[in-house]
Amino acid sequence: EDQVTQSPEALRLQEGESSSLNCSYTVSGLRGLFWYRQDPGKGPEFLFTLYSAGEEKEKERLKATLTKKESFLHITAPKPEDSATYLCAVPRGSQGNLIFGKGTKLSVKP
Amino acid sequence: DAGITQSPRHKVTETGTPVTLRCHQTENHRYMYWYRQDPGHGLRLIHYSYGVKDTDKGEVSDGYSVSRSKTEDFLLTLESATSSQTSVYFCAISESLQGASPLHFGNGTRLTVT
Numbered sequence: 001e002d003q004v005t006q007s008p009e010a011l012r013l014q015e016g017e018s019s020s021l022n023c024s025y026t027v028s029g030l031r032g033l034f035w036y037r038q039d040p041g042k043g044p045e046f047l048f049t050l051y052s053a054g055e056e057k058e059k060e061r062l063k064a065t066l067t068k069k070e071s072f073l074h075i076t077a078p079k080p081e082d083s084a085t086y087l088c089a090v091p092r093g094s095q096g097n098l099i100f101g102k103g104t105k106l107s108v109k110p
Numbered sequence: 111d112a113g114i115t116q117s118p119r120h121k122v123t124e125t126g127t128p129v130t131l132r133c134h135q136t137e138n139h140r141y142m143y144w145y146r147q148d149p150g151h152g153l154r155l156i157h158y159s160y161g162v163k164d165t166d167k168g169e170v171s172d173g174y175s176v177s178r179s180k181t182e183d184f185l186l187t188l189e190s191a192t193s194s195q196t197s198v199y200f201c202a203i204s205e206s207l208q209g210a211s212p213l214h215f216g217n218g219t220r221l222t223v224t
Contacts, residue, residue, distance in 0.1 A: 034212050034213075041217070043114075043216050043217045043218050044153070087153070089153075098153075098155075098213060101152060102150070102151070103152060
């Protein structure tokens with residue numbers, strides 16, 4: 001069964017303290033992995049798509065990487081405005097819908 | 111931001127009443143989706159549409175129906191609301207399938223069934 005697991009469930013960092021979030025997946029024939037950011041009361045906001053092992057994408061303080069079994073979202077020198085829940089997802093089936101992990105809630109304290 | 115509007119943003123209804131949630135997009139995307147988000151479960155697909163009048167079930171479709179009579183509008187109906195349908199509902203759109211393009215989400219409808 002296709003599955004996406006994220007860890008940790010919650011992460012508290014001090015401003016400037018770099019860390020990584022993990023997304024492990026078990027799908028047959030990966031057709032991409034998506035990272036989203038979700039703020040309270042809002043819908044998920046698309047961040048990155050990764051398609052093949054070894055691929056990396058960067059946006060400001062965030063860098064996403066992909067291996068054959070997992071993806072990491074590295075956060076370098078985070079700021080309080082990076083506080084959010086980060087979701088990863090992979091496509092399932094032929095109609096483009098996604099399986100989501102349960103997310104990592106990141107809190108960055110000043 | 112993708113042009114997706116969900117209405118209403120909040121709704122409280124009683125058990126047994128029908129409820130319709132609306133998703134309107136201005137992007138002219140072919141694919142539209144309804145997800146629900148619950149603590150401990152994450153986002154789960156309810157129904158999706160791959161064109162006008164073309165819809166299919168997702169993993170948690172029992173008790174829900176959908177309709178899409180125009181490209182821009184996708185309606186989700188709870189035929190007879192139950193307390194287990196208390197949730198936050200998100201509409202999403204995408205330009206293509208097969209994972210080639212990401213889903214873009216609206217800001218959700220918080221539904222409470224009393």
